[in-house]
Amino acid sequence: QQQVKQSPQSLIVQKGGISIINCAYENTAFDYFPWYQQFPGKGPALLIAIRPDVSEKKEGRFTISFNKSAKQFSLHIMDSQPGDSATYFCAASNSGGSNYKLTFGKGTLLTVNP
Amino acid sequence: DTEVTQTPKHLVMGMTNKKSLKCEQHMGHRAMYWYKQKAKKPPELMFVYSYEKLSINESVPSRFSPECPNSSLLNLHLHALQPEDSALYLCASSQVSLAVDTQYFGPGTRLTVL
Numbered sequence: 212q213q214q215v216k217q218s219p220q221s222l223i224v225q226k227g228g229i230s231i232i233n234c235a236y237e238n239t240a241f242d243y244f245p246w247y248q249q250f251p252g253k254g255p256a257l258l259i260a261i262r263p264d265v266s267e268k269k270e271g272r273f274t275i276s277f278n279k280s281a282k283q284f285s286l287h288i289m290d291s292q293p294g295d296s297a298t299y300f301c302a303a304s305n306s307g308g309s310n311y312k313l314t315f316g317k318g319t320l321l322t323v324n325p
Numbered sequence: 326d327t328e329v330t331q332t333p334k335h336l337v338m339g340m341t342n343k344k345s346l347k348c349e350q351h352m353g354h355r356a357m358y359w360y361k362q363k364a365k366k367p368p369e370l371m372f373v374y375s376y377e378k379l380s381i382n383e384s385v386p387s388r389f390s391p392e393c394p395n396s397s398l399l400n401l402h403l404h405a406l407q408p409e410d411s412a413l414y415l416c417a418s419s420q421v422s423l424a425v426d427t428q429y430f431g432p433g434t435r436l437t438v439l
Contacts, residue, residue, distance in 0.1 A: 243425045245427075252432065253432050253433075254329070254415050254417070254430030254431050254432050254433050255368065255415075255430050256429075256430065257427050257428070257429075260425075260427075262425075298365075300367050300368075304425070306425045312370050312381070312383075313370070313428065315367035315368060316367065317366070317367060318365070318366070318367055320365075
């Protein structure tokens with residue numbers, strides 16, 4: 212019930228291409244879905260987040276698509292750049308509960324080749 | 326300023342040592358968190374402090390002892406650790422401890438237990 216399944220585990224994209232990372236969740240109480248980006252030697256940083264009242268959210272080259280019925284959400288990185296090479300974690304939480312815990316996916320290592 | 330600082334950056338300790346990790350934020354956040362992150366894994370929540378009070382302990386062994394001296398500081402006291410405790414220890418903070426609050430992570434302390 213608390214799992215968030217993330218795929219792929221690793222992804223190699225050419226510069227200028229589109230990177231797509233997918234996540235699926237089981238707990239229907241989840242209603243907040245952030246994506247974190249982590250560079251080597253750094254802590255994770257919030258990239259973009261979505262609530263289930265919208266099906267898509269775009270910030271610059273980063274877009275989250277959300278499918279509530281399928282319990283899936285995905286991150287699209289348009290015009291991928293070498294500087295986007297990092298590990299990406301999707302996460303989910305229940306904003307209505309007393310549990311402040313973010314449930315993270317296992318992460319995707321993205322490599323963007325020049 | 327959205328910075329969370331952590332000291333030291335690296336720590337090597339023996340199994341009989343006592344050491345402390347320090348975390349500081351000056352964003353006026355009232356929730357602070359300790360996470361443990363193993364290589365190529367997502368962060369795992371250890372403790373949550375809300376308004377300087379411990380609100381969540383994720384069944385962490387007593388050899389890890391958190392302390393929140395004030396709203397800006399968070400310590401993690403370490404004693405009699407095991408080699409399997411070697412990991413990146415991340416501190417994070419958020420406005421309050423609601424699930425939808427953005428958590429800002431520090432760069433972490435890389436801990437090696439010999």
